Each structure stands twice: as structure tokens, then as C-alpha cells.
Amino acid sequence: MSSPCAPVRRVGLFGGTHGNELSGVLLVRHWQEDGAEIQRPGVEVKPFLTNPRAVERCTRYIDCDLNRVFDPESLGRPVVEDIPYEVRRAQEINQIFGPKGSDDAYDLIFDLHNTTSNMGGTIILENSRDDFTIQMVHYIKNALAPEPCPVLLIEHPSLKYATTRSVAKHPIGKYQT
Template identity: 70%
Template sequence: MNGVASLSAAHRVAVFGGTHGNELSGIALVGLWLRDGAEIRRRGLEVRPFMANPRAVQERARYIDTDLNRAFTPENLSFQGEDLPYEVKRAQEINQIFGPMGSPDAYDVIFDLHNTTSNMGCTLILESSNDHFNLQMVHYIKHAVAPVTCSVLLNDHPRLHYSTTRSVAKHPIGLEVGPQPQGVLRSNIFESMRLILKHALDFIEHFNGGVEFLPCTVEVYRVVERVDYPRDSNGNISAMVHPDLQDCDWEPLNPGDPMFQMFDGRTVQYKGDCTVYPTFINEAAYYEKQQAFVMTKKETLNANGIKVTKS
């Protein structure tokens, strides 16, 4: 052994767009690939483009009844009856088609395409720090796009983790590209998303084809806290993201640095005792979630070497 683990091939891959109906890059790309899938075809793989929340896409809304990307809880997936919220029914359908979640029948990989209004650039979102297949994939993608940066957000926090659409797959991976306003298509964001997905599919093709990926390290930003806006006694927002923090996703925030600018002009400073790396700063979709930004800490993860199991 040289530290290289054998994993089974990843034959079934899905690409989801429109999990949120107002994030247009993934919707446009999946629409394109539903009409002609040549671009995402790879040897030894089934790659299935899929519109996750078609009614929300129709309405150009994030969701109809409830956020689909929070809906994949065990309770929701096992509810019976007719009167369920649209996204709960849709979650059950998606779990039927691409799951069941946690079973051997589940799809190997789901890429879930999102846009953010934050200045995050290209970001891959992982839900586990010990999925070595995904760690190797993000390592490959980071190298393939360099010198352009592709950041990795790790959300496996026990309290802050949420039940995503992609979590139906064995290897769930989110792709978040911004900044792009809701309901808007920007060509640069569209092309960045398209390129990341190309590299991701290339990685899987190489892996299935027998290429060995050696042990490596991956820099990730681990979610440690969600930060709400300052609020008045009625619960209304009383401040905005400070101009020194706005658009500074992934940049260090040090103790004493400004975070918010109150409507009355005062500044709210970061009072923590260590450097953090804010992201999803001023994301439009997070006002309803009482979230001004996410605090992360930088970490280096070790990825095992991997190669495909000979069958």
C-alpha cells in the first residue's frame, strides 16, 4: 500500500440547476444540456442534467412554499399525504429518482448549481471533511482553474448544517458562483460555472478510467458561525454591512475590524478573539434567514490517495 484507497467507480452523476428558481446560471446551463447533452457526455458515465425546482424556475422565485435546499430532512422525506408543501413533495420525488438518500442505489455524485449575490467568485461547497473522493475532486478543480481561485466552503457544523438537495447523493457537491443578482444572467458567471463543471466531469472520467490520485492537502474554509444583522427592539434591521466588509468575501476579518454600519452612523466592530474569513456577505437570499454573513476559519485537510476498484 502507498496510502491509496480503492473506491468504486462513480458511474451515475447528476447536475442540478434551479434548486433556487431565481439563480439563473445553473438554470440556463441545465436548460442547454437538457436540449443537447454532448458537452457533458463522458466515457463510462451517465451524466444527467435535471431542473430541481421547475415551479420556482417558472416563477423566477427562490421557492414556492419552502426552501428546497433545506427540505431534505428524514421527516420530510417520509411524510405521507396530499397536503404537503410543494417543495416537500418535490424533495420526495428527487429522493425517489436520485436516492434513496444513504442507500447503495443513490446516485454517486450530484452537482448542485447555485448563484450568490455575494462577491465569492467560484466556490465549491462540501458537507463532509472525510469524503476523500470529493476532496480529491476539489483539489483537481482548484489546480485546473489556477491562477483563478476556486474556494472550498466546508459546512459540516452540527448546528449550522442543513439538509440540501444534493445530500441525496453519495458524494454531494455544491457549486456557488457570484456575484450575480437574483433573476439576472451574467456571461462571466455563466462561463465560470460551465468551466468548473467541465473540470469536475473530467476528474470523474479520469478516476473511473483508472488514474490514481495521490494523497494531497486541500485548503478549506470551515463554517463556524452565522452572523445576523443588528436589530432594533421590533426585530427590524438597524444596520447594513459595513463598506469595509462589503464585497470582501474570503478576506481576513480581525478583532476590531468594522462589520456593520448602523443607520445612525455608528460602526459595529468584530469583537471575537481570532481572525475569521467571512463569506456569503450580504447575500440577498439570507435576509429571510436572519443572516448577514457566514464566518469561517481556514483549515488544511488531508485527502487520502484514491484509485478506482478494478471490477
């Protein structure tokens, strides 16, 4: 029997991590205008446009990939004028939704992406040892049935992930073709 998970109190819904992936952008903008369908009693759900400058230009990123700069070095860099845009944005996101690795971090972040690969709706996980995340994936797969929803596990025991969603206690990525 699995141990009970702590209740989820704060959820981030991210779109636009890559500015040319518009499904998440459109959903976030929709939820920012009318969040009734995502609100639940006792849970703060925050839709958030992660890389607005890249979205404005409809390009993957401005200076560097936002989904690769949530590492300790980037998050700890001094804020100076010539800091890459995405590094500064990562620091801002970490302040709002983190700090990464702390008890104050958001409980859950869904980072919504697109791909041109023919993989359909796919869930990306970075940790198979997180009971909450495994239960959440099971719930999502059942909710989407009979539509297929593969799960891609990109886990490595010595790798520290530097993705936007890694700020949360329980990170989940969702890709849609």
C-alpha cells in the first residue's frame, strides 16, 4: 500500500516555454481570461505564460532554451544588464513558483508543449519514484481513455533536471502533436 500524499494546494499550468509551441499558449490565455473550468475549492491554480517574448516573436527562445536554465548556476546568477533573457525569466519563475527544492515551491506544475513528432498526447516524467506523480499519471490516462496517452520516462539517477517544471515538488510535462 502506498503512503498518503500531501494535499495539493498550488498548481501551475505553464504554456509558452517554447514560444513557437502555441497549444499551451492558447490554453493559458483562455484560462487567464476565464479560469472557472480549472478552479477547485481549496486549490490555487495559476495559468502562466512562461516565455512571453518568445511567444510574441513565435520563436523557440530569445537567447537560450528556457527549459534548460533551471539549474543552480543559472538560478543563482547575479542579475546584470547582459544576462540572457531566459535566465532572467527562469529566476523570476523560480521566485513565483519556487524556490526550487523548497517546501514553499508549488506542489505541481504542468508544462504544456507541442511537437511535430507523430506521438499524440504524451506525458513526460522525470522521476518514477514519486508516488504522487505516478498516481497523477494514472488518473490522467484513465480520464483520457480510450484515447492513447503514452508516458515517456526520461529518468537518470545522477541527472538534475533544469526544466521549467522542475521548480515544483511534482513536475509533469504534457506534449501534444
